[in-house]
Amino acid sequence: MQANADLNNNTPAPRKSKKRKKKVNWTLTSVMMVLAIFAILGPLYITVVIALKDPSQMTNVLSLPKQIHWENFKNAWQMTNFPKMFLNTLFITVVNVIFTIFTNSMAAYVITRYRLKNKFFNMMYYYFISAMFIPFNVIMLPLVKEVSAFHMDNIIGITFLYIVFGLPQNIFLYSGFVKEIPTALEEAAEMDGAKPMQIFFKVIFPLMKPMHATVAILSFMWTWNDFLMPLVLLSNPDQQTLQLAQYVFQGQFSTQYNLAFASYVLVLLPVLIMYVFFQKYIIAGVTSGSVK
């Protein structure tokens, strides 16, 4: 979390020196610190220590392991078919993020730019925005029938659905951003004889970078942690995601808590590593995605 330090640079220098004079509220700092350590990190500490112990050390769950049992991870790795599930989840997530950024930003750009001049694009805008009010849970029963009729109950099919289902939210996010981009650049490119696709990819797409970051982070978090959609759509054991596999293997772990927790750690670790390195961008991305 070294990135923390340079976040402070946002505040202009004079105000900073003024702030420095004011005393740090150590009581509040301690309260917030204690709360963070016990309430937030506590459950994560429990997860990690259980994953490192063997059943004989479980009499005192909270104590640090006397002996570290790395083989829990090896066993959990094999038992849950971790590499396969990891690659499946990675495929869904990466392909979804890439395609979402290209296709959804393109649609959002055109809709936002032309909806005030053209009824059709205005209709499309309201069509997508109103679809935000239809949660996945509402359409899942008929969707499952449709998806199996199209033979899309696999990794590729679900990836495709994620790209399409992200549209309402992403059009909403991108459209707020596109409105702020002045039209002068596009008009100049148009004068130079650029084609619509060229205008979008050469002029507009690079300007949308901050919103691409937000959309990428939100899409990543959604697909990586999603449980419901894989649960209802993916039935073949070879075509499952990390989250779904955890649910499927719960029964097999039964009371082998050490194995189960080792397997939770394996699932949480990729996201935690990413968070340690990119937390500044993730926090900024999630904030700008919700606060306009």
Added chain:
Amino acid sequence: MQETIKRKPKRKGKKIPFAYYMMVVPIGILFFIFHTIPFLRGVFYSFTDWSGYGTWKFVGLKNYLYMFGNSNITHAYWFTFKFALFATILVNAIALAIAVGLNGKIKYQNFLKAIYFLPYMLGSLIVGFVFKFIFGNLLPSLGQTLHWGFMSSNILGTTHAWIGILIMTIWQGLAFNTLIYLAGLQSVDPEIYEAAALDGVNPWQKFMRLTFPLIAPFFTINLVLSVKGYLMVFDQIMAMTNGGPGNSTTSISVEIYTQGFQGSQFAIQSANAVVLFIVVLTISLIQLRVLNKREERLG
């Protein structure tokens, strides 16, 4: 909104190049096929007796009437509303308190902010499993050693199971709401406070009269997203109680999933999904209306 932005008249008559349509229409058609058609089909099935396969006939409003008489479904609505209400109030109250704390003159502010946001990154299924262990094994054994009666049994196996799910939901839900409130608090110009300090306003008055109105838009975002999310509650229930004991923690989504896919109530649960949609839509629209009005009044 359309009227406020004036366009150059020369653009009015200009035809929009075909390529622009090609950038929207194909993906729009795909969205229609995979999102709108399932939605419409769900509405259609809710008026039939289709069991998911085989023949069917129209039954009118029978599925909807059945829903109101079925104690499992009515209980799912009761549970979900109770859960969403408590989760929304508690998550927002606690998140606001944490955000105010983080916005105070504290050290390690960015580090603490990163810690409080961490739970957002974790899948609720796995967090649910961890809390299931905490409630099922850790707390009971702790309660037995300390001879605390209320803690010596697994809360998830009792009639208070929903409180266990609520605690886990609060633990995870705080992350996002705190971040939004903190963004709101940081957007407030510190000079406003300096002016208030001169007028001799106490901290509580300062918060209620100054800070809260200024962060009202952030309150709206959080409230609307919380209610919508908690009415859909699914992952943590599947992880912690599977809807039990009995059906005491079966939410609307869990009911649609278990009875619609595994049971034989495809058409009835389609009706249930339609009602859930209407509920979410109505509550979201009312909230937006009421809260926007209040924002205007406060602003």
